[in-house]
Amino acid sequence: MATKSQTRRRIQWRKIGPPILLISPSVILVGTLVLGFIWAWILERPIKGEGFFRSIFLFPMAVSFIASGVVWKWLLNSGVDDNAKGLNRLFQMLGLDFLQNSWTANITFGVVAVAIPAIWQLSGYVMALFLAGFRGIPDELREAARVDGASEWQLYKNIIFPQLSAVALSAVIIIGHMAMKSFDLIMAVTDQRTYSTKVPAIDMYNFMTSGDYSNAAAVGTIMLVIVAALVVPYLIHDAKQRR
């Protein structure tokens, strides 16, 4: 016989279920990886002002989600057309009306919209990782490929990119677990009551503030298990290499 709390936990699992649980972290993950990689690729060859661009792309990392959330809450204002504010208003001014949307207020995609500030904040970090990866590839390798008559694209596709897979893996692990924890961000951009941006971390907080410690602990444990599933194989792999 299922006890009351078991039933509740089952409902709980359905509510935070896999889709919602993983949408926001995966959007953050894909967004930061793509953007960070592109930035690193652009800056990889010498270019004037490289240091300047690098610093600007990286600085959001030094700011807390709570501080940046203050302004992102504005920018992601859900009003459209006549009520357009924030980014929607900017789209109107630029003649891109079709881009207007209700951002975090959207029941289905709110959890995607809340990934935008996270991408803003974390892409610079991925860029720094990839830049270090690019710079770690010896110049001789490129020269050798050029001498062999490889085109620039072939050079990247066959020589450079494969060498970056280790960097990409660490980026996935680090951003992945940061994204799972994006509690601060959601608290700052929406709040703990907004249904569309309810992720496990928020649920945990809500259970806890209402004194429901057992459900809070259950959510916390589920998060730990998911992060562990992501990280433990990587750590074991790393430990074996160290030996």
Next chain:
Amino acid sequence: MTNATIALEEAAVLEPPQPDKKRKKMDRSGTTPRVTAFRYALLIFSLAMVLIPVYVLLITSFKGSAEADPSRTWFLPEVWQTQNWVRAWDALAAPIGRTFLLVIPSSIISAFLGSMNGFVLSRWRFPGANVVFTLILFGMFIPYQAVMIPLMKMVLTMGLPSGVPTLILAHVVYGIPITTLIFRNYYESIPQELIEASRVDGAGLLRTYFSVVLPISIPSFVVVLIWQFTSAWNDFLFALFLTNTNTGPVTLSLNNLAHGSIMADYGASMAGALIASAPPLVVYILLGKYFVGGLMAGSVKG
């Protein structure tokens, strides 16, 4: 003669490739002007994207309450005024003081703990050292949410007060993995002979640590201190659970300023966001190189 020619040729190969006639079309970066223009276009576009929130924060913080409305997000203030900054400072001055009291001790203590851990794990191959290190690294990835209930129960059982000292304890403990990792990677890179020499001179593990290793650890200390400073400064979740707005750090008060009242004080909360971000940003601007070093250490390979 032939040997000399070969040597000359080798020297020519070792020289950095000179731009020759055939590659005239290429510029310094080895790409064509068109590609370079495309790169700049992308960079400047990205720059605009990244700076949009900064622009909005800045201009709104100087707007009067009538003007500080989301509908006027993109327009410069008609009247520039500083009263938002005064209000934000009034609300945040005391929390900022507490945050310094929190962040400085917690980064120093966790730096020392990490340094000792890192030294032992890199130099003393006790049985299971690798397992211990892997477990410590796992600590870096444990979601705060998973430790929050045990942590609160522990704080209650130990009778610790809500406030800065308890928060220092939490940050020190949670900082152990990353600081250990940074120091261990650094100590792996220092020459073994240095340690051996002090051993030969009769110094034990502790003596070696304090007299030989600690003085050359300055670079890692800088990285760790910066990393712990910014992450403790920007922490919200521990502060939320272990303190309140009267005893807690600035993130808590800022969140309260931005969400607390029914009529949100937009201007003041934007000014407050800038004030609260200033210390980590100053650290980032002055010591950006080391800041990146700390970020890199997050990737386990380091």
